[in-house]
Amino acid sequence: MLLEMKSKPNYKVVFYSLLALGFIALTFLVDWLFIIGAVALTFLNQKELNKNKKINKKKKKGDESLECHPHQMLKHWVVLDKHVKKIQRLRFH
Secondary structure (H helix, E strand, O other): OOOOOOOOOOOOHHHHHHHHHHHHHHHHHHHHHHHHHHHHHHHHHHHHHHHHHHHHHHHOOOOOOOOOOOOHHHHHHHHHHHHHHHHHHHHHH
């Protein structure tokens, strides 16, 4: 199953990830102290990813009224149907 890409890739995160993999390789090949660079890049990666989530939540905050769970949607339709029937009864009687 192929996953759909929602947006363009974050090149900063990709760069940090590849650089961290390089540091991990250097850890095994040269000296164990290179692991510090990999850990630092991991924290930078997480910081960048969390920043993007906060930005996306702020963008979607105004659209909260438009999105709801399917069960809530069903409840809204039931309430709307009751009101429509009530209006039809009042109109035709």
